[in-house]
Amino acid sequence: MIVVRVVQTGDVDALVSLAQETGPGLTTFKPDRDALMARIARTRRTLAGEATAAEAGYFFVMEDTATGDVAGVCGIETAVGLQQPFYNYRVSTVVHASQDLGIWTRMRALNISHDLTGYAEVCSLFLSPRYRAAGVGGLLSRSRFMFLAQFRDRFPERICAELRGHFDADGTSPFWRAVGSHFYQIDFNAADYLSAHGRKSFLAELMPRHPVYVELLPEEAQAVVGRTHADTIPARRMLEAEGLRYENHVDIFDAGPVLECHIADLRTVRESVVVPLEIGTPGADAAGLRSLVSNTSTGDFRVGFAAGIVQDGVFRLSAEEAAALNVAAGDAVRVLGPAQKPQQQ
Secondary structure (H helix, E strand, C coil), X not given: CEEEEECCHHHHHHHHHHHCCCCCCCCCCCCCHHHHHHHHHHHHHHHCCCXXXXXXXXXXXXXXXXXXXXXXXXXXXXXXXXXXXXXXXXXXXXXXXXXXXXXEEEEEEEEEECCXXXXXXXXXXXXXXXXXXXXXXXXXXXXXXXXXXXXXXXCCCEEEEECCECCCCCCCCHHHHHHHHHHHCCCHHHHHHHHHCCCCHHHHHHCCCCCEEHHHCCHHHHCCCCCECHHHHHHHHHHHHHCXXXXXXXXXXXXXXXXXXXXXXXXXXXXXEEEEEEECCCCXXXXXXXXXXXXXXXXXXXXXXXXXXXXXXXXXXXXHXXXXXXXXXXXXXXXXXXXXXCCCC
């Protein structure tokens, strides 16, 4: 069974290997052993209630329980911007008009913003190409929302997700070439590395002091403001299916979109239920249906897909599935059933 679980200290070697498969633009998951060890330790402190509000965060791994292979990662930051500033650009509209000349222009402007300070953030989503099959990416992305639903009291009111922006075929960012490179005087990967490791003072020191008019940028840079990286489009669709929306904030490095919403409005938070577990097989009326199922443990949280739906107030797992999720008969499990299809009018 493929499950997503809370990271453990022994995962570090597998994570270093997995991070080497990522490529540019994924700021929060780099093949740096020390940084990954620090993130694991931070997750364990957060689970134990020992982390401050500014440093609290969670990191999860996807594991194939049949082989022990670590196939993906994802994370949740509890409240961004409380210690290190959480910068992004707010895309606003500026209108210039002259009544005498009969001229009216409408332009987009990028303004440095701290609007999302204090939001939770879903981040660090990466799935190895070896496991990019139907449903696996959905499990990895939605696992975080099952955790949010189960431990709602650990998180603030709103949540966001920064998505990787567009890169050219040669691996460079048109937006970075047009804007960031002129102010920071270092290449994209160097700036990305510094930001990922919390060294963000250079951003405040060197970033533009005034709005950036999008229409004054080269056309290739204009075209990528708010555009999602091709590899990240499936992740965006899953986030939008959960209820997150683009609200005119973009990343300061590559202009990738930032999605956001109230946590209470997430589909998983609204629709998942907690029921007792039985060991057995689903009833006949659940044939062909799958649900997302998690345990309710903080320190060993696990979630995976299982055949069936909630029936008669319980959910049934096979003995093997129950073992993979570290639950036993009578334990509480959280279940998100398949999306309801709209009724025909």
